[in-house]
Amino acid sequence: MNKGMSEIVKTISKIVTPFVIIFGISVIFYGHLTPGGGFPGGVIISACFVLLLLAYGKEKVLLKLSLYKSDILHNLGAIMFLSVALIGFLGGVFFLNIFDKGKLFSLWSGGNLLFSNISIGLKVGTSLFLGIVLLSMARVVYKENKIEFFEKEEDIK
């Protein structure tokens, strides 16, 4: 078991991870009230998974959030954002904020802003994670006028 970094890094990232994820979620959910929003929150969540990737190696992280799952989640985020925009058609105009605005400075005070922040967070978090995992997985080799991709280092040759 010599994959990943040293025991200190592993233990610290294990302790830190849940707090980072909760912080990311709170940045997403309070995006319309405090600085932040879908994009920064998504980046924080994906940074947490990148931290696990660096500490433990990609096999362990892909057990938590597989490529298939994150692929589905980031497309769902895009479709959710589009449907938030499409819900406005119920009031007659694209992107119309038809939800109840609620009490000022409470969580439910922005109408559709909450849903759009959540969907952006989903999209940004998973697609940034996908990009970094793919960079860590791919070994690109230029061979006989052709470019090939390998997943393991042993296959190159």
Next chain:
Amino acid sequence: MNLIISPVILYLLSAFLIALLWKEYEKLSGIACLSFSILSLISVILLGKYVFLNERIVYYVGGWEIPIGITLMVDALSYIFLFVLNFILPLICWFSLSYMEKYTKAGYFYVLFSLISAGLNGILISMDFFNIYVFLEISSIASYILVAFGLRTEELEASLKYTILGFIGSTIILIAIGLIFGKTGTLNIADFTYIAKNINEIQLWFIIGFFISGFALKTALFPFHFWLPDAHSLAPSPVSAILSGLFIKVTGFYLLLRIITNIFTMFPESKIIILGLGLISMIFGSLMALDQTDIKRTYAYSSISQIGYCALALGIGGYYGYLGAILHFIFHSFSKSLLFLNSGAIEYRYKTTKIDELKGLQDKMPYTTMTASSGMLSISGVPPFGCFWSKIIIIISAIKAHYFGIAFICVVVSIITLGYFLKLQRNIFYSKDEFKTINEVNYNLLMPMIILSILISLSGLIFLPNLKIYIDKAVNVMENFKYAQIMEK
């Protein structure tokens, strides 16, 4: 007026639904993409009635008024671009159903195809500088990936070159948008033109300089053209058809046209710059096309030459100049898409597009030969076909503006165009070759080409007189419309 935004919604929905559900199933994703593109064509046709009755449609996204929210607008000019775009896209999608079989992961092709289409539609409907930039980047980034779709080394190299130059162009445009925001505090085009009346003109010179160089890079006018031949000739053929027939015209030419005629009306000098760039790229493109050994490379240089005609007509200005620019855009879009699809059909059977290795296509692929001939004759300006009418109007406009030399050069370049296409015709189509047995391509590849070639053959005689009132409205927009009128109401 929710129809105005429906093409963008439909194409975005198509992109993400295919990516979510059907990207493993290549046939199904192709059919889904085709049906979404046909739906968007129907919505654009339905939109036409309202545009021509009301002169223009202004749409406030989310119900927010002009300086605050995003505003969309379609008038007669952008409607013509929208119609041509949405008419050609389903045909290209139909063509790719069979053509993309040889590629693995064709599902991703339809995702990127939908994204590039959404971006191009979005550019045409938005009335906001930053919104235009966002849609420009959506379509540009999708096109960088599509150029490298085959993953061969040359394609990756062409895509890298295209990506770097495309990002330089986008960055120049973004700097201009930033300067606009810093100077006026607004990004809405109508609001900007309303405020810009009070600003010292010298301060706007920098902005329009950045805009012209950025959009000239996207249009591939002469000094900025060198990424185009590689990118357009090495991409898969349907992608070349989008890029050459639609992409450079919408992201480059349409925005250049708006900038010069509707937004920065206070600089008539900028038209002279466009005229000069157009003239040089017209001559240069046709001379370079004479010497190519690959069909698609010839077509790519021909695109540079023909977009030069459009820019030249825009630079000459006046009623005939603008009419010629619009008509040449329409007919060249149809003809160049047809020619690139045609080269795709040849590549589908022969597996090559080198001129030396192709011979005697008239016996083996008679329909492909006929459609290729109609496209080539159209672009070189032979009478009954489409581009003849636009070219003769451009020449008339040059004579009316007393540019006799330019009118003469237009005729000469047209003859050179006929020259390099006749070379292709003689070597590839009307020659003898008994050795290879090759059949005509199938129905899916043939029908889009036949539809396009019928349109460009009959357009000048049958459709043009009936459509003249609509095109006149678009020319009227270019001559008289200023965005500030929307604010004054």
